[in-house]
Amino acid sequence: MYMIVASLAIAFGMYACKPKSLTSAVSGDAASKAYVAPGQYDEFYNFVSGGFSGQLSAYGLPSGRLLRVIPVFSVDPEKGWGYSEETKPMLNTSHGFVPWDDLHHPEMSQTNGEIDGRWVFGNANNTPRVARIDLTTFRTAEIIELPNSAGNHSSPFITENTEYVVAGTRFSVPPDNVNGDVPINTYKENFKGHISFIAVDKVTGHMDISFQIECPGVNFDLSHAGKGPSHGWFFFSCYNTEQANTLLEVNASQKDKDFIMAVNWKKAEEYIKAGKGKKVPVRYAHNVWDEKTHTGTSTIKTEVLVLDSKEFDDLCYMIPCPKSPHGCDVDPTGEYIVGSGKLAALIPVFSFTKMQNAIANKEFDGMYEGINVIKYESALYGEVAKPGLGPLHTEFDGNGNAYTSFFVSSEVVKWNIKDLKVLDRVPTYYSVGHLCIPGGDSKKPFGKYMIAYNKITKDRYLPTGPELAHSAQLFDISGDKMQLILDFPTIGEPHYAQAAPASLIMPNQVKIFKIEENQHPYVAKGEKEAKVYREGNKVHVLMTSIRSHFAPDNIEGIRMGDEVYFHVTNLEQDWDVPHGFAIKGANNAELLIMPGETTTLKWIPDRVGIFPMYCTDFCSALHQEMQGYIRVSPANSKVPLKYSLGDTEVTL
Amino acid sequence: MGFPSSDRFQYFIFDKKPPFPFAKRRLCFCQSSKWIKITLKYDLDHNKGHIMTIILLKIYCNMKKLPFLFLILMLTACGGNKSTDSEKGTNPYSTSEGAGTGTGKYDPHRGEGKWTAENVNVSATLDIAMAESGDKIQAVKCSSCHKLSDERLVGPGWKGVTQRRKPEWLMNFITNPDPMIDKDPVVQAQLELCLVRMPNQNLSDSEARDLLEFMRKNDGVQ
Numbered sequence: 001m002y003m004i005v006a007s008l009a010i011a012f013g014m015y016a017c018k019p020k021s022l023t024s025a026v027s028g029d030a031a032s033k034a035y036v037a038p039g040q041y042d043e044f045y046n047f048v049s050g051g052f053s054g055q056l057s058a059y060g061l062p063s064g065r066l067l068r069v070i071p072v073f074s075v076d077p078e079k080g081w082g083y084s085e086e087t088k089p090m091l092n093t094s095h096g097f098v099p100w101d102d103l104h105h106p107e108m109s110q111t112n113g114e115i116d117g118r119w120v121f122g123n124a125n126n127t128p129r130v131a132r133i134d135l136t137t138f139r140t141a142e143i144i145e146l147p148n149s150a151g152n153h154s155s156p157f158i159t160e161n162t163e164y165v166v167a168g169t170r171f172s173v174p175p176d177n178v179n180g181d182v183p184i185n186t187y188k189e190n191f192k193g194h195i196s197f198i199a200v201d202k203v204t205g206h207m208d209i210s211f212q213i214e215c216p217g218v219n220f221d222l223s224h225a226g227k228g229p230s231h232g233w234f235f236f237s238c239y240n241t242e243q244a245n246t247l248l249e250v251n252a253s254q255k256d257k258d259f260i261m262a263v264n265w266k267k268a269e270e271y272i273k274a275g276k277g278k279k280v281p282v283r284y285a286h287n288v289w290d291e292k293t294h295t296g297t298s299t300i301k302t303e304v305l306v307l308d309s310k311e312f313d314d315l316c317y318m319i320p321c322p323k324s325p326h327g328c329d330v331d332p333t334g335e336y337i338v339g340s341g342k343l344a345a346l347i348p349v350f351s352f353t354k355m356q357n358a359i360a361n362k363e364f365d366g367m368y369e370g371i372n373v374i375k376y377e378s379a380l381y382g383e384v385a386k387p388g389l390g391p392l393h394t395e396f397d398g399n400g401n402a403y404t405s406f407f408v409s410s411e412v413v414k415w416n417i418k419d420l421k422v423l424d425r426v427p428t429y430y431s432v433g434h435l436c437i438p439g440g441d442s443k444k445p446f447g448k449y450m451i452a453y454n455k456i457t458k459d460r461y462l463p464t465g466p467e468l469a470h471s472a473q474l475f476d477i478s479g480d481k482m483q484l485i486l487d488f489p490t491i492g493e494p495h496y497a498q499a500a501p502a503s504l505i506m507p508n509q510v511k512i513f514k515i516e517e518n519q520h521p522y523v524a525k526g527e528k529e530a531k532v533y534r535e536g537n538k539v540h541v542l543m544t545s546i547r548s549h550f551a552p553d554n555i556e557g558i559r560m561g562d563e564v565y566f567h568v569t570n571l572e573q574d575w576d577v578p579h580g581f582a583i584k585g586a587n588n589a590e591l592l593i594m595p596g597e598t599t600t601l602k603w604i605p606d607r608v609g610i611f612p613m614y615c616t617d618f619c620s621a622l623h624q625e626m627q628g629y630i631r632v633s634p635a636n637s638k639v640p641l642k643y644s645l646g647d648t649e650v651t652l
Numbered sequence: 653m654g655f656p657s658s659d660r661f662q663y664f665i666f667d668k669k670p671p672f673p674f675a676k677r678r679l680c681f682c683q684s685s686k687w688i689k690i691t692l693k694y695d696l697d698h699n700k701g702h703i704m705t706i707i708l709l710k711i712y713c714n715m716k717k718l719p720f721l722f723l724i725l726m727l728t729a730c731g732g733n734k735s736t737d738s739e740k741g742t743n744p745y746s747t748s749e750g751a752g753t754g755t756g757k758y759d760p761h762r763g764e765g766k767w768t769a770e771n772v773n774v775s776a777t778l779d780i781a782m783a784e785s786g787d788k789i790q791a792v793k794c795s796s797c798h799k800l801s802d803e804r805l806v807g808p809g810w811k812g813v814t815q816r817r818k819p820e821w822l823m824n825f826i827t828n829p830d831p832m833i834d835k836d837p838v839v840q841a842q843l844e845l846c847l848v849r850m851p852n853q854n855l856s857d858s859e860a861r862d863l864l865e866f867m868r869k870n871d872g873v874q
Contacts, residue, residue, distance in 0.1 A: 512854060515792055526792035546796040547848050549806070571796055573854035621847040646805075 026484055033476050034486035036063040041506075044438050046451065046499040047106045047120050048472065053492025054101045056122055056133060061438075061449055061499060062474055064488035072131045072140045073101030073124045077589035081140075084591055085565070085600040086520075089298035093127055093145050094283040102126050104495040105156060109200075113160035113227045113443030117504030119205050121156035121165050128152035130167055130198060132205055136510045141289045144207045147282035147304050148175045148194040148214075154223040154236050154328075158200075160443065164265065165207065167196040168220035168236050175214070176282045187245040191217035194306070195236065197265060206288065211272050211305040213263065215316065216369035217243055219252070220261075222327055222393075227443050228334030230352040232266035235337050237321065237328035241368065253343060257320040257376065259368065260328055260339050262355065267315055268307055276312075277305035292519040294597045310370030317359060318368050319350055320376040327393035331402065332443050336381060336417055338402060340391035347391050347404060349420065351381035384420045387413045392433060393496075395440035397447040397477055403440075405432040405452060412452055412475070414482060426482045428473055430456040437477070438499035446501060450475045450482065453494035461489060470494055511575035513596030520598035522567035527551040532643040533652065539564045539641070545579040545593065546571040547620040549645070550613070553628030557641030557652070558605060560634055566591075566613075569598040580616025583630065590616050605632040758835045765824030765832075772819045772861070778873045779865050786859075786866025793853040794863070800870050806848055814871045819864055826853075827860045 036042055042060025045067075050057055054074030058067045075082030075091065082091050082099055091097055101124035109119040119141075120133045128149040134141040146152055151170030158165050172193040174180040182190045192214050199210040219240040226233035241258045244251030271277065280303065287298045309316045323341035330337050337350040357363075358378035365375045390408030397403070401423065404413050410431055414424040434453045438446035452473045461469055469489030476483040515525060524530045524542040530551040532541050539562050544551045550568075558564060568581045572595040581591040586603050593599045605611065615626035633639045641652040758764060790798070797806035813822065825832050825839070829850045833839050843849065855863065 514854075527796050528791050544796060547806075547851055549796070551796065571793065572851055573793060574852040577851065620849065 030476075030483065030485040033483075034062045034064065034474060036060070036065070041502060043502060044446075044449070044499045045502055045505050046436070046438075046472075046497060047108070048436075048453070048490055048497040049103050049106050049122065049493075049495045050491050051104065051470075051493025051495055052102050054103050054124075055491065056103060056106055056120065057491050058138065059472070059488075060502075061451070062486065064472065064474060064486050066491075068138055069491060070133055070138050070140065072122050072133065073098075073103055073129065073143075075099045075589075078592070080589050080591045080599060080601070083589035083601075085602055086295040088296075090140060090143055090287045090289060090296040092287055092298035093129070093285045094147075094300065095127060098127050100126075101129070103131075104153065106496060106498050107156050107158050107165070107441075108498045108500060109162045109205075110158060110160055110442055111162070113231075115439050115442050115444075115498075115500045115504065116162075117500055117508065119162075120498065121158065123152050123155035123167065125151055125153055125170070128167065128169065130156045130165055130207065132200075132207060134205070135505050136508045137291070139289070141205065141291075142207055143285075143287045144198060144209065145284035145286070146194075146196050146209070147284045148192070148212060148280075148306075149173075149196065154195075154220045156198075157223045157225055157234075157441075159225040159234070159265075160227045160231050162200045162202075164210070164225075165198045165200055166223055166225075166234060166236075167198065168223055169193050169195070170219050170221065172217035172219065175280070177280050184245050187217055188243045191243075191245075193218055193220055193238075195220065195263065197268070207286075209284075209301075209304055211268060211277050211307060213268060213307050213309050213316065215261070215309045216371070218258075219248075221325065224328055224330045224337075224441060226330055226334055226352065227332070230330065230334040230337075232264065233352070234263045234265050235328050235330065236261045236263065237325040237339060239324040239326075253324060257322050258324055258341075259318040259373070260321045260325060260337065260350070261371070262317045262319060262374075264315055267312070271307055271312060271315070272305060277307050279303050280306045291513070292517060294513070294518065294520050294599065313372060314359075316371050317355075318371050318373040319355065319379045320365070320373065321348060322346065327391070327404075329394040329396075329402075329441065331417055332396050332398050332445060334443070338394045338404070340393060340404065342390055342392055342407070344391065345386065345389060347384040347387050347394075347415075349381045349384065349417070350379045354381065355379040382420045384415050384422065387415065387422055388425070393435055395435045395437040395450065396445050397437055397440070397450075398445035399447065403435055403437065403450055403477070403482075405435050407431055407433065407455075412450070412482065414477075424481050426475065426484065428452045428454055429460050429471070429487070430454055430458065432473075434494070434496045436497040436499055438501065440499075446499075448476070448478055449499070450477045451497060451499070453490070453497060455493070457489070460487065472497075511595075512573050513594060515569075515571060515573060515596040518569070518596055518598060520567070520569070522565070522600065523598045524551075524567070524569045526571065527645070530645075531650070532641060534641055537562050541566045541643075543568045543581075544571050545569070545581070545615065545626075547577070548615070548622040548626040550581075550615070550626065550628050551645045552643035552650075554631075554644045555628075555642070556631040556633075557637075557639045558630055558632045559637055559639075560605060560608060560632065562605065564603045564605065564630075566601045566603065567598055568593050568601070570595050572596070577619060578617050579619055579626075581613065582616050583613040584611045592617060605630075608632050608634055760836060760838065761818055761821060763821040763824035763828075763832050764835060765828035767820040767823035767827070769818070769820050772823050772864075774819045774864075774868075778869055782862045782865035783869040784866075786862035786864070786869075789855070789859050789863055790866055793855070797848075797850075804846070807846055807850060808842065810867055810870055812871060814864075814868050814873070822864055822867065823860055825850075826863060827855055827857070828852075 044061040046059040046061045048057045056070045056072050071081035081087050103122045105123050107121045108115045122131045128146040132142040146167050149169040150173045152167045153170035154168035156165045172191040174190045195213045197210045198207045218238045221237045223236040239258045240252035242254050282304050289296045321339040323343035325339045326342040327340035335352050339348050358374045363375045363378040365373045388406035388409040392405045392407050394402050394404045411427050415422045432452045436451045454471045457468050457471045470493050474486040476485050524544050530544050570579050570593040578594050591599045591601050611630045613628050799805050799809040802809040802811035
């Protein structure tokens with residue numbers, strides 16, 4: 001009988017039975033739980049950091065389908081990101097054009113502590129920046145650089161109404177406006193840790209550094225905002241309170257406890273309002289994308305307001321936290337702050353109420369670099385005993401449970417926040433870093449799934465040479481026990497991730513850019529406006545594309561020494577009909593132009609001859625006909641500038 | 653459909669199609685020369701954001717009557733699909749937003765979309781302002797593929813189109829091209845010549861109407 005049933009089940013595709021040896025951690029109905037039939041939509045969007053790829057990937061859950069890789073901090077020749085003239089300013093910094101970075105943490109915008117589906121923020125860990133990705137276009141809309149910082153790791157976590165995005169420096173460094181030419185071993189006196197509060201405009205999302213707080217030179221690692229009762233506070237984990245500048249592996253692991261720094265940012269706002277902030281000369285880039293001109297602009301700003309943590313005794317407090325804390329996570333009620341000492345064998349849970357009482361009663365244990373240290377026991381709610389080895393990050397399901405990842409013991413442990421009892425544990429494959437539950441760091445987690453992001457996948461997938469894919473593992477957490485239902489490889493290295501119901505994002509999708517609203521300075525609204533003209537050695541080509549031809553598609557009279565700018569306007573007004581543009585020998589990349597958009601490729605011919613150009617994105621049955629030629633003549637040539645399409649020819 | 657064979661079950665047959673979607677279907681197994689009859693009954697509920705499938709298996713054997721076996725499988729798959737659109741394969745984000753009154757048989761004189769002889773108001777004389785606006789729109793959105801003469805470029809030339817086609821057909825076609833390209837016999841014949849499906853250029857109602865006025869002007873209406 002069971003054979004009949006099992007056989008039918010196979011026939012219906014409800015089960016995908018793997019060979020026994022692989023199923024030890026996977027029970028029979030796993031495949032059906034992760035199965036999304038062809039043509040059906042996923043229930044959740046999952047935004048996963050690309051780590052050293054510098055990009056952000058969007059997956060569907062529960063299927064694990066990769067929907068899009070959104071270029072953020074690294075160039076992407078496929079989409080022309082960082083190669084087209086319009087996108088180059090987006091990657092500008094005070095160091096000039098930077099083509100790569102390391103994106104660790106996506107954080108979705110919130111309203112009233114709930115995910116609102118408008119934007120995702122991402123941090124650049126190397127050249128410190130914060131990006132805002134617009135979820136109506138799935139494109140990077142803004143990037144702001146952070147002065148006085150290095151290694152922007154405890155970022156871009158947000159307050160419950162997206163009032164602020166924060167950025168805390170992982171590598172303390174001498175501030176930008178002082179002489180940085182100092183011996184490295186003067187860390188203790190010369191190095192500072194700055195924490196930036198970036199204000200976000202409620203309507204446009206535009207970012208602006210409101211103020212920075214200068215803190216002792218330590219490593220700020222991760223952070224999370226208070227919420228509900230603790231709204232107005234921000235919590236940052238810090239390690240290397242030993243202030244070592246070499247062999248941190250040993251020298252920053254000396255003390256039994258480091259700190260979680262609690263920042264009263266409402267108080268900071270008051271001090272700023274009262275004019276207590278110091279204006280400090282700095283240089284940082286602020287890059288904004290304009291959807292009307294389809295162009296990014298980069299502005300270098302030269303001043304930032306700084307509050308010195310030492311000068312205000314009610315701005316920052318240090319809470320001792322065992323063994324180099326990493327994750328710093330606040331539960332949905334806002335009362336409990338979970339610190340994860342990555343070398344500890346317990347998880348301390350702090351109480352916001354107890355912390356407030358301790359401050360009121362001055363239950364301090366001395367000072368650290370001018371900041372009051374709250375007594376450990378006075379802020380501690382309790383400890384989760386023997387949870388596992390190497391706790392890193394904690395997410396919440398909204399039902400009073402916490403889920404903590406353990407890197408060293410490769411497992412996820414579910415525990416109850418109130419009684420601190422361990423409820424369940426599951427292995428991961430292998431060496432898990434971050435976790436993500438949809439809405440799992442907000443006031444209202446959506447629960448249902450948990451994803452574990454793993455660093456090591458040896459023996460999990462077909463091998464691909466020395467480097468193997470990192471992975472995401474999807475667990476069903478709707479029952480008492482966590483159940484592994486799927487794992488899938490990811491791009492780059494996945495660190496933190498966020499997920500939200502598709503219903504928050506799907507209805508807001510931009511399908512086309514209206515051609516009549518296009519304000520690009522070189523737009524050609526229709527073939528009548530297509531033209532070629534010369535300004536000295538610069539040749540501007542205002543070209544249009546539509547299924548399936550360019551206008552113009554023959555250009556002569558280009559000379560060696562010219563700089564040619566192809567401004568290509570896609571005249572299509574239909575969803576999902578981009579046109580591509582590529583030209584032989586171009587030293588940059590292709591263009592991928594969305595309907596109604598204008599994008600520019602700069603091309604400097606390197607030899608005399610005929611150069612074909614073509615559409616790279618299969619657009620219609622006559623896509624292979626969508627091509628043209630450019631004739632390049634010697635520098636002193638008398639060939640007149642001439643362009644044509646079919647019988648229409650213009651000679652200049 | 654592949655199926656593991658064994659001594660007991662040599663093969664099995666679904667009657668014609670795999671049983672999704674369905675109301676009632678029948679399965680047969682052949683065991684040596686003896687038949688096991690399996691009746692399947694399903695109940696699909698598409699309107700609760702998930703699909704619930706209930707399968708009742710009723711198994712007989714003419715050697716020995718086996719007890720009824722009731723197997724209930726609940727499948728939760730791809731929640732959020734609240735409409736049956738996705739089941740039919742039509743995308744809820746389809747760009748054919750103009751489609752509204754297209755129920756029943758396709759009318760080759762009217763086309764498919766919101767426009768009818770009643771709601772397209774065409775007067776005997778030309779509205780010059782509308783025609784001028786239509787001229788500007790065609791320069792941006794249409795002229796890449798259509799000439800104003802009767803000569804074909806990518807698509808057919810416009811000369812005479814308002815005499816060949818009723819105003820409501822034109823209005824429907826330019827605002828709702830995709831379903832009409834699929835259904836209209838004349839357009840399908842045209843597609844065999846041109847090979848490029850006319851793009852939906854996202855014309856608003858008033859833009860479409862201005863364009864029609866320009867086409868009339870192009871055909872000599874004064």
